[in-house]
Amino acid sequence: MGAVAHEAHGHHDDHGHHEESFVSKYIFSQDHKMIGKQFLMTAVFMGVVAMLLSILFRIQLAWPGEESEFLSFFLGSDWAPNGVLSEDMYLGLVTIHGTIMVFFLLTGGLSGTFSNLLIPLQVGARDMASGFLNMLSYWFFFISSVLMFVSLFVETGPAMAGWTIYPPLSALPTAVQGSGMGMTLWLFSMSIFIASSLIGSLNYIVTVLNLRTKGMSMTRLPLTIWAFFVTAILGVLSFPVLLSAAVLLMMDRMAGTSFYLSDIIVQGEMLTQHGGSPLLYQHLFWFLGHPEVYIVLLPALGLSSEIISTNSRKPIFGYRAMIGSILAIGFLSFIVWGHHMFVTGMNPFLGSVFVFTTLLIAIPSAVKVFNYITTLWRGSIVYTPAMLFAIGLVSTFITGGVTGIILADSALDIAIHDTYFVVAHFHIVMGMSAVLGMFAGVYHWFPKMYGKMMNTRLGYAHFWITLIGAYGVFFPMHFVGLAGAPRRYYDYSVYESFDGSTFEMMMDLNVIITIFAIIAALGQILFLFNFFYSIFRGPKAPQNPWRSNTLEWTTPVEHIHGNWPGELPTVHRWPYDYSKPGQEEDFVPQTVPLAEGEEEH
Amino acid sequence: MAKLFVLLVIILGVIALAQLMRVYELSSKLTNKKENEITNRDNRLNAKLMLGFMLFLFIGFIWLMLKYGWTGRGPAASVHGEQTDWLLNLNFVIIIIVFFLTNALLFVFAWKYVKKPGVPAFYYPHNNKLEMVWTVIPAIVLAVIIILGLRSWNEVTDDAKDDAIRVELFSYQFNWNARYAGVDNKLGKYDYKLTDDASNPLALMTTETIDKSIELMTSGPNGIEDLEAKLNDPKLVFSDKIRTEMEERLARKEQLIRLLHQMKARHTGETDKQAMDDFITDTLFLCKGENYEFTFRSKDVIHSAYIPHLRAQMNTVPGAITRFKLTPSMTTQEMREEKNDENFNYILMCNKICGGAHYNMNMIVVVLDKAEYKAWWKLKTEGAKDPANSKMYTTFPATFGESYYKTLQSAQEEMQKELDAAKVAEEVEGEEGEDAEGGEVEGAPAA
């Protein structure tokens, strides 16, 4: 392919012929490394916002009805009269918290940052297949983030129908005030977000398929790339369905159609819509929604595979089984969406089918866990902060994964659907795993992103506070849920009037949870400080700080357009030759040719 | 003031952190320490912390189990719920074993195989046999889980017995009503267009309610005539927004009135009787050991009827009917003794986000024993004998239900009072000779 042209390009920049302007370098950049960093910055901002929102509503849950200066400081007298969060705004905060966490932090932020940064660097390409589309993808993401953020300040409040925005609640501004302007902004923001995600994903797929360097066969790809690749395919197949769900909802809201509405009387007003089905929306939503949790999770698993192998100084155990399970998870994730709908009145037989397919996913997931554990076995583990986070991820993936077995069993789901048990489950398996994976990625590839090192000690402190905080928040939620506490409740003291002992338990646990949440949130200040401080003042990064095999560590520390100054590297082996017997060093980069008589793994 | 203080503390904290970093940087420059080279001391420290964290996790879990009951639930109070709990416990045993085992392996390895100078890692890229083992074992365990789970699921979702008592649960922002099928055990027909909050809140369909709806829609307050008059009155001035709203409302009503006339033309009145004997309560009364077939309706948005103690849950979907069957197996009184809490009540809670007061949308559920239930049933169905005063559903909101709201005890007293009052009334009526009928009550559940 156009290697020659690229080469020339590479040299160009090296000599600094055309000075890049500030705008084309930092703002409308088409360089994948810069775009990755832009995604990261935006996601960090959105993540902080979402975390803050969760602290606001957690205060209400722990101390319902008590005045809080903190709340009135952030929410003012409209949404927190006398320092007590209003009922409607509680739902608004929960909704925007969930939406930002899932879509903006863990989809845009995680895939956007690391697919952009790592795909070209690890497959040995000069840049993404289309730099321009890549730039567009970021700017769409940026616009959608701004819209979502702005929706918090609308007079009638942000969307309040939960992150799943089920109609009719989300379709009727008279049913809840957030379904007015707030929901309109939500829908526009998400539509633009979907466009961003689609453009990005197509770019990733094309790059992985077409721009691999010489010798980089699919079975020599690092598992990160496999994960990003499958993630992108999931995104391309499922996000358009969410878009269609959103478009139909917009039509119901604005054009008087009745896709989702039928026989409704709201606030005394009898509507004429007839024949629509709210369940149609749920099918469409969850056809995206379930793959979405793997869109969030797979990149985190990919990153941690790489990090665990590097820092155990051992090859990842069962490389092919790992690829196989990524593919299996990807495929199965499309045929399990109905497990979110067991109690919607869906045909029970259909329910049985979804039970079966859902429980099948546990098998490839178990394989992944055992392979991680075996990778640690007889390793020589180096505790970089990234390694700590990666091990934390495996733990949360186990702990959150096993409760999925209960929820997938429809007969049991009847008793715990939509309770805090579910909240505990998905926060641990999806939220925490993906967040820990993302942190692992940031610590590990920070030297590649900024050419600087982050502080290790602060990283340690950040990890331990985060892990303890996260378990402290989400573990007790299982018990609250099993006692029957529905989710999305503004105030659990309603229990007092009918079930005293459960009331006491919930109040106790809610306080514990909130205290851990505040500790965990404060712990993130360590990260933010370390991150920004190191960007400007961190010590300079060496060429290959973690003694790693993959190609990105063969590029110069100072970023250049086109990644490699000279020729593109040639790949001779898989990326996991760590501690291979008979080798001098305990790592053999992919660019080192096989020695005479050496077997490829 | 407090805000300022907090702000100050945070700013000072960050400055202190920055100073610490300076010192740290200088000292690492002196000792030539690099961030990417992890010292053995740091490695060992983190390895120990891994083990420590494992203990924290395990002990924390066990503490929670001891303190809040093995999995935080009270006993199940329905027949299928007992089976659900059995299965739930089995599944919990399995996953708790897996939880302990795999987390222990993870953290123990993380502790044990920390880098030791001079000990190289073991190059071990794959082992097909081992991988086979941990594919097949989970598959077998899951097969068991699936089979048991589906067996239970099929039973729970199966059709109800023919003689099951039919009750409809009606949901709206932000409350619940129960509609009992009455003596004939057949729920009357309904159509949302017949809703009138004052006289027919559940939109039951009878010749009379259709006529009434047509009349209200045509000439009631804010009816078509009213709206037309207002819109055409040159003396009234509306803002554009309000005028558009009124025009839209008028257009809707004109569409609806056509549908009502069609309904009237088709309605034969044959099914009126089924609706006539239905009665509505705002507390759900159930009888221990009796089979129930619930159907669910929603007036506005999706809600969900969740009765945690009965292990029951079903969404209510506007425009559709959903169903769930169950058989209570413990009375409220028995559960109170079990929980040692005499104010305890079963509860039906809304479990699908539905607006601001979602958290406060619940209905007390009272499970009575056979004798109590029979007495209650008798009272609620008595009027149905006489067609003239049989429109029980029009006595909404059912004051009787309300008095049951607080506790069973006061409810029982109330019931006794009402029973007495009814008896007195009956005697008076008998004396006046207006009501010859009396005596037996039909349709009470077979004992």
Ligand code: HEM
């Ligand atoms: C500081 C850490 C966090 C805390 C304290 C927290 C707490 C909560 C709580 C209490 C709820 C409300 C549950 C309910 O009533 O249904 C919630 C909802 C949610 N959270 Fe978090 N969370 C945190 C981090 C995350 C992360 C990292 C994710 C990423 C997946 C996440 C995703 C969600 C989602 C999707 C919802 C559901 C929103 C909805 O019901 O519409 N959260 N969170």
Ligand SMILES: [Cu+2]
């Ligand atoms: Cu799912």
Ligand SMILES: [Cu+2]
């Ligand atoms: Cu509700």
